[in-house]
Amino acid sequence: MQTITQDENIIDIVKKTNLQHIAIIMDGNRRWAKLRNLPTAMGHKKGVDALKNTLRACNDFGIKYLTVYAFSTENWNRKQEEVEFLMDLFCKTLENETKEMHDNNVMIDFIGDLEKLPEKLQNILNKSKELTKNNTGVKLQIAFNYGSRDEIVHAIQRIIKKNIAPEDITEDLISSELYTSNTPDPDLLIRTGGEMRISNYLLWQIAYSELYITDKFWPEFDKTALQEAVVEFNNRQRRFGA
Numbered sequence: 001m002q003t004i005t006q007d008e009n010i011i012d013i014v015k016k017t018n019l020q021h022i023a024i025i026m027d028g029n030r031r032w033a034k035l036r037n038l039p040t041a042m043g044h045k046k047g048v049d050a051l052k053n054t055l056r057a058c059n060d061f062g063i064k065y066l067t068v069y070a071f072s073t074e075n076w077n078r079k080q081e082e083v084e085f086l087m088d089l090f091c092k093t094l095e096n097e098t099k100e101m102h103d104n105n106v107m108i109d110f111i112g113d114l115e116k117l118p119e120k121l122q123n124i125l126n127k128s129k130e131l132t133k134n135n136t137g138v139k140l141q142i143a144f145n146y147g148s149r150d151e152i153v154h155a156i157q158r159i160i161k162k163n164i165a166p167e168d169i170t171e172d173l174i175s176s177e178l179y180t181s182n183t184p185d186p187d188l189l190i191r192t193g194g195e196m197r198i199s200n201y202l203l204w205q206i207a208y209s210e211l212y213i214t215d216k217f218w219p220e221f222d223k224t225a226l227q228e229a230v231v232e233f234n235n236r237q238r239r240f241g242a
């Protein structure tokens with residue numbers, strides 16, 4: 001008799017519920033480090049490991065899209081040394097990990113006001129995107145210098161520049177001008193760290209997403225934690241306002 005693995009059960013749930021897109025607010029790196037009397041940098045480094053594990057789990061479970069909040073428009077207000085460390089960490093991580101992700105058929109994309117990022121990081125983002133653009137596995141969408149209100153403002157500005165009549169402005173039109181125009185809206189939004197807020201993340205796109213809050217800090221998030229979120233999603237009844 002064939003044994004059904006836990007992964008196979010999760011794959012069945014993903015198929016049954018048509019769970020395609022998971023978005024994550026990766027919160028708690030600094031608090032995780034503080035509780036262990038470690039420098040903040042160690043929390044961010046462990047957060048990179050958690051992202052790698054989560055990406056692998058999405059691939060195992062058949063999740064097609066993963067969007068993660070890496071750096072918000074408000075994060076520039078953090079201490080300069082932390083911002084500089086994060087920019088350097090982003091550069092090193094992408095330089096070190098892009099080839100492996102490419103080999104694993106991951107498509108990498110980025111959303112946000114990327115032109116305000118350091119030139120070195122912009123170049124690395126472009127190289128990662130170009131290398132993986134034809135891949136057909138999980139689409140990893142990383143939000144850099146991203147804020148949802150800023151995104152909506154830019155979308156409206158682009159619509160105005162096209163001289164579109166007010167009566168012709170629709171929800172579909174606005175969606176087409178967002179950074180996420182080539183990606184379906186998230187089915188599930190996960191926030192780690194236990195905070196009960198959205199933090200200016202994908203406000204338009206998560207109109208009917210299911211929300212899942214876990215007290216686990218992001219460095220603690222792993223395949224088992226993702227399984228728990230998917231099982232909880234399976235227990236929800238999505239009505240889309242009906």
